[in-house]
Amino acid sequence: MATGRTHRPATRSRGIPEATVARLPLYLRALTALSERSVPTVSSEELAAAAGVNSAKLRKDFSYLGSYGTRGVGYDVEYLVYQISRELGLTQDWPVVIVGIGNLGAALANYGGFASRGFRVAALIDADPAMAGKPVAGIPVQHSDNLEKIIQDNGVSIGVIATPAGAAQPVCDRLVAAGVTSILNFAPTVLTVPDGVDVRKVDLSIELQILAFHEQRKAGEDAHTDGTGPAAVTREEPTEAAASADQGPDGDVPAVMPA
Amino acid sequence: MATGRTHRPATRSRGIPEATVARLPLYLRALTALSERSVPTVSSEELAAAAGVNSAKLRKDFSYLGSYGTRGVGYDVEYLVYQISRELGLTQDWPVVIVGIGNLGAALANYGGFASRGFRVAALIDADPAMAGKPVAGIPVQHSDNLEKIIQDNGVSIGVIATPAGAAQPVCDRLVAAGVTSILNFAPTVLTVPDGVDVRKVDLSIELQILAFHEQRKAGEDAHTDGTGPAAVTREEPTEAAASADQGPDGDVPAVMPA
DNA sequence: ATGTCTTTGTGAACGCGTGCACAAAGATGG
DNA sequence: CCATCTTTGTGCACGCGTTCACAAAGACAT
Numbered sequence: 001m002a003t004g005r006t007h008r009p010a011t012r013s014r015g016i017p018e019a020t021v022a023r024l025p026l027y028l029r030a031l032t033a034l035s036e037r038s039v040p041t042v043s044s045e046e047l048a049a050a051a052g053v054n055s056a057k058l059r060k061d062f063s064y065l066g067s068y069g070t071r072g073v074g075y076d077v078e079y080l081v082y083q084i085s086r087e088l089g090l091t092q093d094w095p096v097v098i099v100g101i102g103n104l105g106a107a108l109a110n111y112g113g114f115a116s117r118g119f120r121v122a123a124l125i126d127a128d129p130a131m132a133g134k135p136v137a138g139i140p141v142q143h144s145d146n147l148e149k150i151i152q153d154n155g156v157s158i159g160v161i162a163t164p165a166g167a168a169q170p171v172c173d174r175l176v177a178a179g180v181t182s183i184l185n186f187a188p189t190v191l192t193v194p195d196g197v198d199v200r201k202v203d204l205s206i207e208l209q210i211l212a213f214h215e216q217r218k219a220g221e222d223a224h225t226d227g228t229g230p231a232a233v234t235r236e237e238p239t240e241a242a243a244s245a246d247q248g249p250d251g252d253v254p255a256v257m258p259a
Numbered sequence: 260m261a262t263g264r265t266h267r268p269a270t271r272s273r274g275i276p277e278a279t280v281a282r283l284p285l286y287l288r289a290l291t292a293l294s295e296r297s298v299p300t301v302s303s304e305e306l307a308a309a310a311g312v313n314s315a316k317l318r319k320d321f322s323y324l325g326s327y328g329t330r331g332v333g334y335d336v337e338y339l340v341y342q343i344s345r346e347l348g349l350t351q352d353w354p355v356v357i358v359g360i361g362n363l364g365a366a367l368a369n370y371g372g373f374a375s376r377g378f379r380v381a382a383l384i385d386a387d388p389a390m391a392g393k394p395v396a397g398i399p400v401q402h403s404d405n406l407e408k409i410i411q412d413n414g415v416s417i418g419v420i421a422t423p424a425g426a427a428q429p430v431c432d433r434l435v436a437a438g439v440t441s442i443l444n445f446a447p448t449v450l451t452v453p454d455g456v457d458v459r460k461v462d463l464s465i466e467l468q469i470l471a472f473h474e475q476r477k478a479g480e481d482a483h484t485d486g487t488g489p490a491a492v493t494r495e496e497p498t499e500a501a502a503s504a505d506q507g508p509d510g511d512v513p514a515v516m517p518a
Numbered sequence: 519a520t521g522t523c524t525t526t527g528t529g530a531a532c533g534c535g536t537g538c539a540c541a542a543a544g545a546t547g548g
Numbered sequence: 549c550c551a552t553c554t555t556t557g558t559g560c561a562c563g564c565g566t567t568c569a570c571a572a573a574g575a576c577a578t
Contacts, residue, residue: 099260
């Protein structure tokens, strides 16, 4: 759903539905937790509850991977962890670069989930010369002049963009030109990439706006049945054409400091 | 898709499909950019290109809001900005609390996109006493002991959780008990909430794993037709039950420092 | 006023994802 | 070896979302 490409060819890769792929990491996390508690097997019912999904859906998802369960018993936790890891490509080592080491970039660099699952932060890159050499999460930041060389020397195919919105597309272009074929974009912009390159987007502002929509709906349903609703400071309605002036100083401020 | 509730009642709220709601912020961003450039009208084709979607989809989306376009001309930018803002509830003032002021929490607090669109960071909350009083993004961090009072005093209905995984559910419970009905969760955990509370999840690790899947598939298709693929350091295959030991020190490390 | 041209709004078909419900498969006990 | 019980794997139906394709609507020129 968030592949970002305008013309996604319904990538039912080797028969595994996109929706299923999106849930595999969820299952993997639940299974890893069980594995740590040395639980040998789980039923689809239990695992589904742990992952927060329907048990029928889970069984169907697993059926795309093959028949890894035992009827009357359930699934072997260790075996399933391995199969899902392999399916997701996590048995490989994926070097990743993070471009734009502001607040968010630093948070990502410090994110433990990277290292623990086949991902390795190969380099941190920022356009600010003052950042160069400064260690973040134990890794020295490199200047973006060296971006292409870094990509090629490390065989990087996955890039994370955490720059301001304005810098995102140029950075994206350089990443792609240097050989990156998968991009995780945190900048609030639509990225244009050539075919064959995957883009996934994470947008904090959008998530909040969706929440606000539902929140407003809730408040509307309970309308004046309680006084404890949200601070209903409804702004005055603009007269058909004067809305954007008070919309904010800038369309969408980047999630990070200038890179 | 990420509402989080196990049993989502297909919330076709007032006839607006969930998928459409998820795209409205995208349109709004593109429209705001046009508005800043003082563009008076746009066609569905132009706007769709800017938002990265199909033009027919865009028109259908707008049709759920009403007939705001003029045939032969297009849509009035300012008017549409207002209509979408109103539909999303962004003409209201939404006080938001961020719980867990680690790297990620700080990045969120500094995120300009919050303030610019009806969202106001009402408070930053952390469990670490050493953080209390320390200003982050110009706002002093408050201790989580005061969580309930902060929520109620500010009429907060939207909470952002950026704590470690272990702390997320307890924090969530306290937020809900204090009156929060919408939660944006950055912790890598499935949150359980009562009916009527919306949860949206943002999970960096999952996004990366989905990218890795597609990346692996690409590499598999080009299999040994080039040598420049990803660093294909395929780990040795475990003998059916020994996978989780090298899976990483901890199931899923929180995105932030302990709160 | 009339015709042409552009662009919207939407009816209809299609495909994907979800969930039910059940048969098949294997474990387990006697 | 047979009966019973549990749990998987899946056929099927349904609903949502996407896309095509076109008629209706308005602008604009003559």
